[in-house]
Amino acid sequence: MSTKKTVFLTGATGNMGSATLAELVRRADRFRVKALVRPEERNHAVVKRFDGNPAVEWVWGDLTNVEDMRRGVAGVDQVLHIGGMVSPLADKFPERTMKVNVGGARNIxxxxxxxxxxxxxxxxxxxxxxxxxxxxxPVHWGRTGDPIKISRFDQYAVSKTEAEAIVAQSGLKRWVSLRQTGIAHPNMWKIFDPIIFHNPFAGVFEWVTVGDSARLAANACEDAVPEAFWKQFYNIGGGEKLRVVNHEFARITARALGQKEAFASYLPHWSATRNFHGQWYADSDRLEEMVPFRSETLEDWAREMVAGMPALVRLIARWFPGVGRSRMEKLAKGPGGTLNWIANDDREHIDAYFGSREAWEKLPRDWADFEFRQPSREVSLLDHGYDTGKHEHDWTGDDLRSAAEFRGGKHLGALHDADSPTQFRCALGHEFAMTPRLYLKGGHWCPTCMIDQSSYDANKAANPFFAQVWPDVD
Incomplete structure (x- = not known):
């Protein structure tokens, strides 16, 4: 009888999924993999690479088909649910995104x-x-349990929030939610979409490389994983060395390419100043302690990316960085681009991504006038409205009442345990049931308000918990 663990892997042809598949195959003495691939991807490069490998069994199917998921999970020891629709594609097809991301989690x-x-x-x-x-x-430091807060027009985040709630309230004995940050992968140079301009230069990210993400996923399948790892939420991050401001990230890329000027291909007023995502994690080391996975730096990633670029692309990027400016400007002026919103006076998008048209008008037109900000590297934590140092076994009704009142609402039910739903009322009067674990540890709150950005201003006035991350001025 085989002692190997069987793992059902979704998203096997994506960046993280394919790297995870390769990592599991390297551990074929301990694992066999059932890898989900859509039938139309039978000729995908990942399928060709691993086809015929005795450690891999293909499951031809779709996340939206419950029968396919039943074939996938049958007899497995573990599911690595990495698959789904991601931005920018996810935001262009919102209905499909909800079916795949939310429906997929429910089907699994x-x-x-x-x-x-x-x-x-x-x-x-x-x-x-x-x-x-x-x-x-100044609220760029985050930890799990901070308020869920979704940027406007981000259907991907809506779908992932609802999917996470399904998993966390599933009743399964062992589940975990690993919140992925920006993944530095070798094919990033191929990204050419207006979403490039949605990410503020002064914003922050705590990156992780795709290789380290794959090691994390594979390591989470090992017998050495402690029981305390399960039924928790974690932020995936590369740690202190991978915490950068976005303009620093651009410079790391430029150095790897041998460019003297990191910003020659675009101008500062082309990029948004808000309404994206990203933070430095005050708690990402917790995951590293539980399931060690870090081994790479952003410099490692940049060297690998540049090495994989065609020679002509490297040559143009290194010696003629300004050549790309007209191409980038055309992208920014196209559908979904920031300059397109300005040209069409699309106030809904302008207000969301810049604060106002007047604020955009004040942005510098030259990099010599741009302020390359360095936010504080001193960790600053948000208030969660209860004693976060308490173990969930020690939670009391007072903890739930205190947390609910800090959210401008009330706890209406009784506390049985961390994973039994109980009743709450939100600051705007909606009543809902939610597990204390999801409410306190996951930072979820009213399921109606949480995904409705039009309610955020009203919630700020009545919900001190949420007001911490919804300031008047960024």
Missing amino acids: VEAIKAAGQAETTSLVYIGTVAQTGHRNA
């Missing part, structure tokens, strides 16, 4: 239960930093 949970594996199959779910929205300085 239901399939595990239907197979009678709720006590034996562990589920690792990959969430996203986008769930907590833009966290510009």
Whole structure:
């Protein structure tokens, strides 16, 4: 009888998923993989690479099909749910995104239960930093339990928030939500989409490399994982050395290319100043302590990316960086681009991404006038409205009442345990049921208000918890 663990992997052809598949195959003495791939991707490079490998079994199917998920989870020890639609594609097809990301999570949970594996199959779910929205300085330090706050027009974050709630309230014996940050992967140079301009130069990210993400996913399947790892939320981050301001990230890329000027291909007023996502994590070391995975730096990533670029692309990028400016400007002026919003006086997008048209008008037109800010590297934590040092086994009704009042609402039910739903009322009067764990540890709050950005101003006035991350001025 085989002692190998069987892992069902979704998203096997994506950046993190394919790297995870390769990592698991390297551990073929301990794992066999059932890898989900859509039938139309039978000729994908990842399939060709691993086809015929005895450690890999292809599951031809789709996250939206519950029968496909039942075939996928049947008899497995662990599910690595990495697959789904991501931005920018996710925001262009919102209905499809909800079916894939929310429906997929629901189908996996239901399939595990239907197979009678709720006590034996562990589920690792990959969430996203986008769930907590833009966290510009001075609230650029974050930890799990901070308020879910979704940037406007971010359907991806809406879908991932709802999917996370399904997993966290699934009743499975072992589940975990790992909120992914920006993944530095070798194909980033190929990204050519207006979303490039949605990310503020003064914003921050605590990056992680795709290789380290893959090691994390694979390591989460090992027997050495402590029991305390499960039923928790974690921020995936590379740690102190991978905490950079976005303009620093641009310089790291430029150095790897041998460029003298990192910003020759665009101008400062082309990029948004808010309404994206990203933060430095005050708690990402907690995940590293539980399941060690870090081994790479942004410089490692940049060298690998440049090495994989065609020689002509490297040559042009190194010696003629300004050549790309007209191409980039055309992108910014196209559909979904920041300059397109300005040209069409699209106040809804302008207000969301710049604060106002007047604020955009004041932005510098030359890099010589741009302030390359350095936000504080001293950790600053938000107030969660209860004693976060308490173990969930020690929570009392007073903790839930205190947290609910800090959110401008009330706890209406009784506390049974961390994973039994109880009743709450939000600051705007909506009543809902939620597990204390999701409410306190996950930072989820009213399911109606949480994904409705039009309610955020009203919530700020009545919800001190949320007001910490919804300031008047960024």
